[in-house]
Amino acid sequence: MGEIFIPERVYNTVMPSRRQFLLAGVAGPLIAATPKYDLIVQGGRVIDASQKMDRVADVAIYGGKIAAIRPRITAAGTSRTQVIDAHGMLVTPGLVDIHAHLSDPKLPPGALLGDGVTSVVDGGSCGADNVDELVKVVQSAPNRARILLNISRGGLSGGKELLDLSKADPVAARSAIERNREWVIGIKARLSRSAAGENDLEALRKARMAADPLRVPIMVHVGNTASPLPAILALLRPGDIVTHMYAPAPHGMLDDNGRVLVEVREARRRGVLFDFGSGRTEHWTWDVAERALAQDFAPDTISSDMTLAGRSDQVLNFPNVLSNFLTLGMPVENVIARATANAARAFPEFRDYGTLRVGATADLAVLEVRAGDFGFVDNYKTRRTGRRKLFATTVLVAGKRVS
Ligand SMILES: [Zn+2]
Incomplete structure (x- = not known):
């Protein structure tokens, strides 16, 4: 039967x-x-x-x-x-967060389900030497969790992972991806000075050597880099992702007059994706976001860069991150697109998600838009009041109610 x-x-x-x-x-x-x-x-x-x-x-x-x-x-x-x-x-559609951190046992992927996040990508918490543990975490997650492998062998390791360039190992990265191809869907390279010192471009070249033979994208973390952003963008290919796009100077996406750099527009034209990546330190200001949005340079995707610390500071939850953009004046349908359809499109592995097409897997979120006075802060603790805030009220994964 x-x-x-x-x-x-x-x-x-x-x-x-x-x-x-x-x-x-x-x-x-x-x-x-x-x-x-x-x-x-x-x-x-x-x-x-x-x-x-x-x-x-x-x-x-x-x-x-x-x-x-x-x-x-x-x-x-x-x-x-x-x-x-x-x-x-x-x-x-169930929300898709393409930049979060899932390696802390106190913040497993399932903890994000209540926020409507049915698909989530770890942005480089682990490297070739320690990714197997994280693979087990995402394999057993109740939501669709995947990994971007840090090009540095040990992953974040205190946030200084590329100061010693010998830790960026394309051969080790490639074999780690090959043995976990279903779960590891790209490479992460954190290029800010604190993580990479003067090694940003060289580290990115090593990431290229790992990513290109496997045809997987690279997500670069920018902001406060040793090299100007155009030098980094020159090394990116269509489908690669720039996270923390609204990081302020030095070496942000705006010129001294607050204009979006021509190289940034040119990178978007050839298919490089730009991601918000909220996080907590040095990743965005209201000012950069506002100036870029006024020049029609919105993110392709909005992500949280969620960590355990972010859970109680600034980031809080994915609907809160999205609500920053309501405060910035973006229409709610455009905000949702960037956390569903656009985000799923960034990775072929998420093709069946971020959509409510008939026949697609029924990952779905019911969101409430509450009216009131809500406080929001950027990474420099500048506060703004928003009049609307998103809350997840019901969440389905494959048609089953999980929250
Ligand atoms: Zn991150």
Whole structure:
């Protein structure tokens, strides 16, 4: 029995009326009755940039997949369909955070589920010498967790991992990726002075040597680097990711007059992605973000750079990070796109996520936009008050409610 597909599970056995049968048409389903669903998320504003959707609708889920999105979906009379009331809420794909840190046992990937984060990428916590432990963590995570391997063999190791350039080992990195190819989906190189000293460009060249034969992207952490940003961008290829894009001078993305550098625009044109990467120290200011946004240079993706320390300072949770952009005046649908469809598109491994397309895995978040006076801070403790803040209220992974 177990393997046999039972149509009753999908459709009521009630025979269709002649009218229903005719309406179903020649190419329509054989039995045109009310479909059964496991779960219906009702009445929310469905925002899904992957299919340019932004409208009030119901989302029906069956067998862990998105089964339908329509204005009114009714559950079959006798079915045990679960209903989640999302009136007044946003219904989005499960959030995708492409830069977080997952190696601290006190902050496992599953801890982020309650924030709506159903897919998450560790941004270089570990290197070739210690990644196997982290692979075990992501393998057993209840959300879709993947890893960017630090080009330095020991990973972060106190944050000075590239001061000794001999630790950047492309051969070791390549073999670590090859033995964990399903879980390690790219390379991370942290290039700020505190991590790499004067070695930024040379370390990035080593990252290239590891990444290129395997055709995986490199995420570079910029801000306060020894080399100017254009010199770093010159070494990046389409699909590579610049995180901490709104880091202030020295060597940020703006010139002395606050204009976005031509080299930065040129890098975007050829397919280099720019990521927010909130974090807590030296990674962004309201001023840089505001000037860049005013010049139409928004992030491709918004990420948290979440750490255990960030959990209680500045970063707090992913919806809080996203809410910074509401405070900066970005429309909510554009904010959501950058934490769902855009973020999933950054990695081929996330192709089935960040979307509510019919047939896709039903990772979904119900978000509330609360109105009030909320405090937000940049990495230099400059405070701003925002009038709206996002909160995750319900989270589904493969159609199962996890929060
Ligand atoms: Zn990071």
